[in-house]
Amino acid sequence: MPASLPSVRERARVLLQGICHVCNVCDGRRCPTGVPGMGGTGTGASFRNNLSALAAWQVNLRVLHDRKDQDLSRKLFDQKLTFPILGAAVAGARVNFQGRLGEEELARAFVLGAAEAGSLSFTGDGPIPELMDAGLAAIKAAGGRGIPVIKPREDGEIVNLIRRAEDAGAPAVAIDVDAAGLVNMVRAGQLVEPKTVEQVAGLAAATNLPLILKGIMTVADAEAAxxxxxxxxxxxxxxxxxxxxxxxxxxxxxxxxxxxxxxxxVLADGGVRSGVDVLKMLALGARAVLVGRPLAIAAVGGGIAGVRHQLEVLADDLAVAMRLTGCGDLGDIGPGVLRQVWQNNYPGRDKNFVL
Ligand SMILES: Cc1cc2nc3c(=O)[nH]c(=O)nc-3n(C[C@H](O)[C@H](O)[C@H](O)COP(=O)(O)O)c2cc1C
Known part of the structure; x- marks a missing residue:
């Protein structure tokens, strides 16, 4: 077991030299790499926007209440979670980490680390079969406690991979529909495509597992889902x-x-770096959040124990944030916890507050 999160991150900083600086706050401002790598695509604006959108919300400190104990547990896809913080799908060790961590080690760190912490993790997919193989093997090793995310491939291929997810015991299956133009798939000549509502319906009907669509950013796409x-x-x-x-x-x-x-x-991810960030996402309407880069760093620096430890640190931080905003359990977390930064300048005007 690594001694502490700082030592795990220090180890990752050495191993990831030239790929990721392992900054104190992972906000996309200094990434030495984009995609492939650990950064964002293009100018990196979308990555940075995740952090600034979270920062645009503040939380209301409330300490005169009777919520002395915090219960972070939640049921999701029939699985009992100790806390609503899941591992995001992070795959492609060969290209994103230049092979400084193996694909199997990466998938096992996310899935087994999350399972040991009482949560669960997603796993990824990509142009070479190694990625999906590693994810499914890790899910099997965790007794089915993990959810594979399949690229928006040709429908027949997706159904084949769904069958393998069922065999691995996964409680649900996902498609990252926002990968419809993903550069490494396109470069490798692998078909990825936007899906019509009819195609989604066909895929949902092809399995008894709950189907999750990852990469929804508009009301129109959410309604199509x-x-x-x-x-x-x-x-x-x-x-x-x-x-x-x-x-x-x-x-x-x-x-x-x-x-x-x-x-x-509704689940959400992007820029979640602390328990307060988790609280904000839940208050904005998410049932649970996914965390990517901080867990990837923990996986590189500390393997399974590193991921478990990073998740537990986030959960402890969430418990404190709940206590200081008057929340005893996740059901207490609602819009009342939040204050939008612009309200400080325009008190009493809340026309843009859509919750
Ligand atoms: C190196 C890397 C690889 C990723 N691979 C996948 C993948 O295979 N499938 C997927 O759906 N998302 C993938 N993602 C996106 C994450 O699942 C998640 O949406 C994102 O990392 C959340 O933002 P955060 O890193 O700021 O927490 C990847 C992200 C990174 C950084």
Whole structure:
């Protein structure tokens, strides 16, 4: 077991030289690499927007209340989670980490680390079969506690991979629909495409597992996911890796949650770096959040134990944030916890507050 999170991160800083600076706050400002690598695509604006959208919300400190104990547990896809913080899909060790960590080690660190912490992790997909193989093997090793994210490939190929997810015991299966133009797939000559509502419906009907669509950034796409019979969406811009100049996810999450939150499970990711960030995403309408880069750094620096430790640090931080905002359990976390930064300048005017 690594001694501490700082020592895990220090080890990662050495191993990731030239790829990632392992900054104190991972905000996309100094990334030495984009995609492939650890940064965002193009100018990196979408990555940075995730951080600034979260920073545009402040939290109301409340300490005169009776919520003395915090319960962070939540049920998701029939799985009991100790806390609502999941591992995001992070794959492609060969290209993104220049092979300084193996694909299997990466997938096992995310899936087994999250499972040991009482949560679960997503796994990724890419142009070579090694990525999906490593993810599914890790999910199997964790007794099915993990969710594979399949690229928006040709429908028949997706169904084949869904069958393998079912065999691995996964509680749900996902498609990162925002990878419809992903550069490494395109360069490798692998078909990825936008999906119609009819295609989504066909894929949802092809399995008894809940189908999750990851990479939803508009109300229109969220409504299309509902119409296609998806069980859940992840409000995500792929950590700013799919399309330059998209908004931050915390900016679009409230309107998406307001439109479909009573019809479909809404998850979110992008720029979550602390327990306060988790609290904000939940207050904006997410049932749970996914964390990418901080766990990737923990995986490189500390393997399974590193990921487990990083998740537990985030959960402890969330518990403190809940205590100091008057929340005893996740059901207490709502819009009342939040204050938008512009309200400081225009007190009493809340016309843009859409929750
Ligand atoms: C190196 C790297 C590889 C990734 N690989 C995948 C992938 O294979 N499939 C996927 O759906 N998302 C992938 N993502 C996106 C994450 O699942 C997630 O949406 C994003 O990292 C969340 O933002 P954060 O890193 O700021 O927490 C990847 C992200 C990174 C940084």
């Amino acid at each position: 509902v119409a296609g019979g998806a069980a859940a969406i992840v409000v995500s811009n792929h950590g700013g890796r799919a399309l330059d100049h998209t908004p931050g996810t915390a900016a679009v999450l409230p309107e998406i949650a307001a439109a479909v939150g009573d019809k479909i499970t």
